[in-house]
Amino acid sequence: MSDYLKTQIEDAKNGDRAALEAVVRDVQDNVHRLAMRMLVNPDDALEATQEILITVVTKLSTFEGKSAFKTWVYRVAVNYLLNAKKVRDRDPGLSFEVFREDLHAGLVTDPAPSGEEDLLLSELRISCTMAMLLCLDLKHRVAYVLGDVLEFDHTEAADILSISKANFRQRLSRARNEVVAFTSAHCGLATNNAKCSCPRRLPAAVNLGRVQKERLVYAQIGEPTYEDVLNQARSVEKSLRTLILQRSMPALTCPNDLGARLAEIVNGESWQSSSDRT
Template sequence: MVEDKDILIRQAKDDDAAALSELVKGVQDKVFRLSIRMLADPEAAQDATQEILIRVITKLSTFKGDSRFETWVHKVAVNYLLTARKVIARDPGLSFETFGQDLIDGLVDENLASPEDHVMLNDLRLRCTMAMLMCLDRKHRATYVLGEVLEMENTEAALILGIEPAAFRKQLSRARASVQEFTAAHCGLASPTAPCSCPRRLPAALNCGRLGAAPYAAFGEAPSYAAAKVMAGAVNSGLAAVKLQRATGPLRAPEDFAAKVLSLVDPPD
C-alpha cells in the first residue's frame, strides 16, 4: 500500500492528471473533517477544504517523503486553518463562560421540553459539540482535535503543529481539562446534574436559527441521539466528554471538492 502511494505521488508530480485526482480525492474527507472540527461552521469548512486542497496541489512538489503523505496534508491544512486571514476573521472568539451562559439562557422548563425528535436533537447535539471547541484558542483547539478527536499519536500531531512532543502533551492536557470541565458542568448527556439538555435547548436553538431547515448532510452517518445518550451514560463525565466529541461519524466531504479544485489549478510542475 505504501509503495502504491509513493508511485501515485510520483505520477502526480509528473503531471499525471488521473494520479493527481486520485491522490486529492483520497485526502479530501480528512481535510474536511479537520476543517469542520476547527471551524464548527459547515459553510466555512467547505470553503477551507477547497483552499487547502488547492494548496496541497500547488505545493505537492515540495513533499519530500519525510513523513506520511497524510501527515504532510494535515500539516498544510493546520497551517492554513491557524494562519489564513479569512479563517481568523471568521473565528467567533467564544469563551467557555459566554458559551455556558448562552446555553443556560435558552433553556425551557422540563414540561415544555421538545418532543423526542431524535433527528433534530442529534443535529443540535453535533453542532453544540463542535461549537464547544470554539471556546479554545486556535492553538489549543488544533491540539485537541488532532490528539483527542482524530486520535493521532503525539509524535505525529507534534510534527503537524511544528512543536516538540513534550509541548504537544502539555497543550493537549490543558485543552482536555478545559473541555472535560465544561462538558461535566453543562452537558446533560455527560452529567445528569448539568443544567442543559438537548430537549430543553432545542426550542431556543430553532428560534435563534442555530439549526438549519434540515440536518446538515455531513452528519448523516453520526451515531443517533439515543445511541450517544446511552454511550455517554455508560462512562464517567470526563470520558464522556471525549466520547461525545468523537461521536460525529466520519464527516465525509458533502461534495467532490477534488474535482472542483482540480478544474481551477494546473497540475504541479
C-alpha cells in the same frame, strides 16, 4: 505509504491529471474533517478545504517522502487553519463563560417529548459539541482536535504542528482540562444534574434558527440518536464522557468531489492565486 500512493504522487508531480485527482480524493475527507472540527461552519469548512487542497497540489513537488504523506498534508492544513487571515478574521472569539450563558438562556422546565424530534436533538447535540471547541483559541483547539478527537499519536501530532512532543502534550492537556471541566459542569449528556440538556434547550435553538428541521447540517438518519449517545456516555466513567461526546459524530465527509475541480485550477483553466483568494 503504499507503493500505489507513491506511484500516484510521482505521476501527479509529472503532470498526470488522473493521478492528481486520485491524490486529492485520497486526502480530501481527512482535510474536510479537520476543517469542520476547527471551523464548525460548513461553508467556511468547505472553502478552507478547497484552499488547503490547492496548496497541497501546488506544493506537491516539494513533498520528498521524509514523513508520511498524510502527515505532510495535515501539516499543510494546520498551517492554513492557524495562519490564514480569512480564518483568523472569522473566528468568533467565543469564551466558555459566553457559551455557558447562551446555553442557559431560554431553557424550558418540562420539555414535551416527541418522536419527531430525534433528528433535531441529534442536530443540536452535534452542533453544540462542535461549537464548544470554538471557546478554545486556535492553537489549543487544533491540539485538542488532533489529540483527542482524531486520536493522533502524540509524536505525529507534534510533527504536524512542528512543535516538540512535550509542548504538544502541554497544549493538549490544557485544552482537555477546559473542555472536560465545561462539559462535566454544563452538559446534560455528561452530568445528570447539569442545568442544560438538549431536550430543554431545543425549543430555544429552534426559535433562534440554530436548528432547522428543513436544513439539517450534521444529523443523519441511521447515525446514533440522542438517546443512544446519552446511554453510551452514562455507561462509562465520568472522566471518559467528554471523549464519547466529542467522538460521537457523523463521518463529516467532504460534500464535493474536489479532485477534478482542483485539477482544472492547477492546469490554469480557472486559476486564481492564493493571494487573491485570501
